[in-house]
Amino acid sequence: MxxxxxxxxxxxxxxxxxxxxxxxxxxxxxxxxxxxxxxxxxxxxxxxxxxxxxxxxxxxxxxxxxxxxxxxxxxxxxxxxLGMVFQEPRLLPWRTVEDNVRLALPVDRSGVDLADLFDTLGLGSHLAQYPGELSLGLARRAAIARAFAIQxxxxxxxxxxxxxxxxxxxxxxxxxxxxxxxxxxxxxxxxxxxxxxxxxxxxxxxxxxxxxxxxxxxxxxxxxxxxxxxxxxxxxxxxxxxxxxxxxxxxxx
Amino acid sequence: MTKVYSLAVLIVAWAVTAALVQSRLLPGPLTIGTTIIADIRSGELPFHMACTLGRVIGSFAIAMLLGIAAGYAMGRSKTADRYADPWLIVLINMPALVTIIFAYVWIGLNETAAILAVAVNKLPNVIVVMREGTRALDPDIDDMAKVFQFTAFKRIRHIVMPQLAPYLAASSRSGLSIVWKIVLVVELIGRPNGVGFVLGSAFSLFDMASILSYAICFIVLMLVIESLLVQPLERRANRWRRRPA
Known part of the structure; x- marks a missing residue:
């Protein structure tokens, strides 16, 4: 049931x-x-x-x-x-921060402007980095950005x-x-x-x-x-x- | 640089031994060099190498495609694994020569039989490696993809492929070397051309110069493919990994 x-x-x-x-x-x-x-x-x-x-x-x-x-x-x-932030950030290590966030978007919104969101979360200067290069705090921010990006x-x-x-x-x-x-x-x-x-x-x-x-x-x-x-x-x-x-x-x- | 040194030592040792022995059964590097040039000029060597290379590419491609599909299915589904595992064990333990004979007897002394026989020899190894890779796929990332409703295409392209890339690289490297060795056997037994065929006829004439020159040319060709194709692809796939300090 x-x-x-x-x-x-x-x-x-x-x-x-x-x-x-x-x-x-x-x-x-x-x-x-x-x-x-x-x-x-x-x-x-x-x-x-x-x-x-x-x-x-x-x-x-x-x-x-x-x-x-x-x-x-x-x-x-x-x-x-549904948006979700897991206990560990669960980013794809082989994709950059920005790609990680954009990959979660539905195909028809994949080009949408996320500058505001990235700014709010202080990710602006880390978009081209890979998750392995981030501190835990930044990786968590990227995971939060991913969850909010999909509205x-x-x-x-x-x-x-x-x-x-x-x-x-x-x-x-x-x-x-x-x-x-x-x-x-x-x-x-x-x-x-x-x-x-x-x-x-x-x-x-x-x-x-x-x-x-x-x-x-x-x-x-x-x-x-x-x-x-x-x-x-x-x-x-x-x-x-x-x-x-x-x-x-x-x-x- | 060390590699060049070590190769140079090998060639010098060969030249010295050949000079000391002075036998038709161990020609020196110079003799081999002139044989190779003559064979290239006559078009013989490029023709046989191309025949062999075509077979290598054909059977390698078949083995990789089937092996990836089967290995992935067996890694994902316990049922598929239980059913197919006994076949896999039979395949792994089948001597290459037996597969080749079966193929020639059942399919005929033709190109299809030759290529299939080699592919079947290589297949179980690809399956085993890709199954291992599939089992190692991170279930947490699968959950993430499910929550964020990744399409099947996105999952394969961005989640499965990057995780399987190292396994793919490993099996294609070992694959290439296994495949070309078996292709020579297949050619020796039942083909009228290719490096294996030439080695067979040279053997019956005790023509060591031909044997050495064809073997060397083919090894060099495989090294070139390995370093110009396989290694760069591997590096690209591992770009995101941080270099160990």
Whole structure:
């Protein structure tokens, strides 16, 4: 009973995974997700926050249509054009930065002007370089440029700032904030970094350990982009205590 | 420069040995040089070399095309691999001579048989290498291509080919050298022209000068093809790799 269909324009992103498991190397069936449900309004930015190894990447792969081996249903917004930033940049090492971005474009748009996008992401002077010549931060920028270049209807981000030093990550978050605000693309970010989620998202989904489900979700009232450092710190504190309550309230499993 | 030196040492050693032995069975470099020039003037040598080269190109092309297709299919599909692997093992272990005899007996003593026999000899090696290359294709990049809806053409041109290029280069290099060696055998057994045919008749006359001059000319030709064609293509395919420090 799996189904991935595409809804009309401005439809929300809906994800329901009743069960997802895999058979491990020693032949045991491991349950990764059970009874996970989430709904994200069109044009909004959601963040999945959970401990590492809880199956966040599995959920994103299902949402991206890369993994059809699950019970449940996904409903994607718009014409279903998907942009994705993977945890590793996944650029083609044998193509330059610019070629990597342009290759993702549909054939009829392959010559489109991307100067603005490259400028926003500070890639202007690196377009002719090969990925092997880039720092991780620049490679991530190229991966982000690729995801936005196709003008996606929805965007999946898998820990796009992990293992960057904090200054670079902070700049990239600001750039991402600018791009998502400008394009109003429905976005789902996976992260284990609470402050990052609080800075970027409209709605937070907190995930449990395996088998993963949503412990609770929270819409942030302060509009994104207007939250100061202090706001982010205090909201994060509040969230931490809410998560602690939700976990103890649920009792031992 | 070292290469030139080392070759020079070989030629000098040959000249000295030939001068010491003074036998019709080991002509020196000078004798060979004059034989080669005479054979080129008469048109004999270019004609036989062209015959052989044509067969090399024909069977090499067939072996590469079939081998790439089969190797790719076997690398991608476990089912295809399971079905075709026993055939592959039979092919790998089939002595070249047996394939050649089968081809001549079943197809006839003609060009088709000669070229096919060589192609079949080379084929399993291409399949094995290309299967290995296909298995090494990065699944993460495939996922990326799927998400970004790459067309089949884009996938082959920009994702599969660049990753297979080193395997392609490896199998064409070893391929070229295997193919021309087997072509000579095929010619020796059942063709009225080509370097292999000339070597066969020279052998029956103990004509060492002809044998050496044809062998040398053909080796030189293969080296030229290798360094003017195969190596530049390989370099081009690896342009994006950073040079090891």
């Amino acid at each position: 799996k189904d991935a269909r595409t809804a009309g324009d401005a439809a929300p992103l809906e994800l329901r995974i009743d069960a997802k498991s895999y058979v491990s190397a020693d032949g045991k069936r491991v349950e990764v997700v059970r009874g996970l449900e989430l709904r994200l309004e069109a044009g909004s930015f959601g963040a999945l926050i959970g401990p590492s190894g809880c199956g966040k990447t599995t959920i994103l792969r299902i949402a991206a249509g890369l993994d059809a081996d699950f019970r449940g249903q996904i409903l994607t917004p718009g014409a279903g054009r 996606p209807d929805f965007l999946l981000l898998d820990e796009p700032f992990v293992s960057l030093d904090e200054a670079v990550a902070a700049r990239l978050r600001d750039e991402l904030m600018a791009l998502t605000t400008r394009t109003k693309v429905t976005t789902l970010l996976v992260t284990h970094h609470l402050e990052e989620a609080v800075q970027l998202a409209d709605r937070l989904f907190f995930l449990s350990d395996r088998p993963t489900h949503v412990i609770f979700e929270k819409a942030l009232s302060l509009p994104r982009g207007t939250r100061s450092k202090e706001d982010i710190a205090s909201i994060s504190e509040e969230m931490r205590s809410l998560v602690a309550q939700a976990v103890t309230g649920a009792g031992p499993r």
